[in-house]
């Protein structure tokens with residue numbers, strides 16, 4: 110069987126702790142199921158800066174581009190707060206997204222039945238929740254130029270970021286959202302701020318045109334992004350697929366994370382366009398959370414977001430749908446058994462560390 114080449118970038122903070130659980134899972138799949146994964150590892154973020162003075166080396170960038178899929182942990186932390194902006198840890202992740210042209214970031218927020226009572230929201234608000242945020246990932250204010258701080262010479266400085274979207278960027282991300290909606294509950298909500306932003310006006314127009322031209326069978330709603338944030342915590346089950354820009358998608362998915370119990374639960378897939386000849390798409394899989402410096406090194410991080418990101422990798426990069434379903438089922442089953450990391454723990458549950466949670470999920474998956 111041809112190898113499935115995975116490039117692992119664990120990063121900083123809890124990144125390596127969560128990635129360790131996925132490495133155990135990959136080894137178990139190779140040893141017990143003959144899954145045929147070949148892995149290589151590189152440095153990204155603060156650890157890459159410490160080693161090479163950049164947030165990702167050219168050699169590791171080349172490996173990421175060449176891999177069938179990249180698994181990414183998390184980057185950043187207070188240790189690197191003062192490094193030059195261009196080489197800050199987060200720049201490594203942004204470069205991966207941009208250079209690999211990973212324009213579509215899928216962030217599913219699913220409330221596992223066992224966690225419905227432990228959300229900070231009322232049980233009936235989150236029970237059965239299954240929404241998908243489709244975040245545009247290579248445009249908007251994260252990448253728009255100019256992006257600078259200028260000295261105004263009067264004791265004042267001016268910080269500038271630029272929100273830019275072209276028609277094709279909005280068209281292709283809304284196409285992804287409509288296609289995915291057709292496999293779900295056939296409903297897309299587009300979020301922008303057309304009341305204050307020109308890019309929001311264009312976003313709204315292009316999503317509507319794309320809908321009319323190719324996806325009129327899908328229900329489409331438009332919502333201002335601030336109201337969308339409010340509706341997400343008021344009655345999130347009104348949504349199926351949310352499509353939004355890079356910045357709003359970042360913020361709305363952190364909000365959605367708390368509907369599921371913890372940000373330690375939310376996986377994501379960042380996908381490029383399918384290659385015209387091979388149909389393969391570049392892909393990077395990462396938890397929605399960051400490096401969590403406050404809990405790094407304590408062995409208490411929730412590895413579920415990272416493991417569920419690997420499940421998305423099985424599904425989207427390798428077509429291993431049965432294995433992906435089984436892995437997601439193993440996560441649900443372990444939660445049903447009452448196992449909880451600290452972030453999702455509640456009275457009467459069995460609190461476990463990162464390693465125990467990983468081991469339990471792997472055992473269920475193989476069992």
Ligand SMILES: NC(=O)C1=CN([C@@H]2O[C@H](COP(=O)(O)OP(=O)(O)OC[C@H]3O[C@@H](n4cnc5c(N)ncnc54)[C@H](O)[C@@H]3O)[C@@H](O)[C@H]2O)C=CC1
Nearest residue numbers: 183184185186372373398399400401402403404410411452
């Ligand atoms: N994709 C990435 O690599 C991201 C990196 N970051 C970076 O991470 C650093 C910390 O950022 P924060 O704003 O604190 O966000 P964060 O997501 O790292 O942490 C926010 C809170 O959630 C908790 N948390 C996060 N993941 C968890 C997990 N798996 N299990 C249990 N608890 C978890 C943390 O302990 C913390 O209290 C910053 O340098 C930031 O730039 C932030 C977001 C994404």
Ligand SMILES: CC(C)CC(=O)C(=O)O
Nearest residue numbers: 199200202203359397399
């Ligand atoms: C570059 C990242 C640190 C931004 C972020 O928070 C995210 O993509 O979730």
Ligand SMILES: [Mg+2]
Nearest residue numbers: 359360363397
């Ligand atoms: Mg974020």
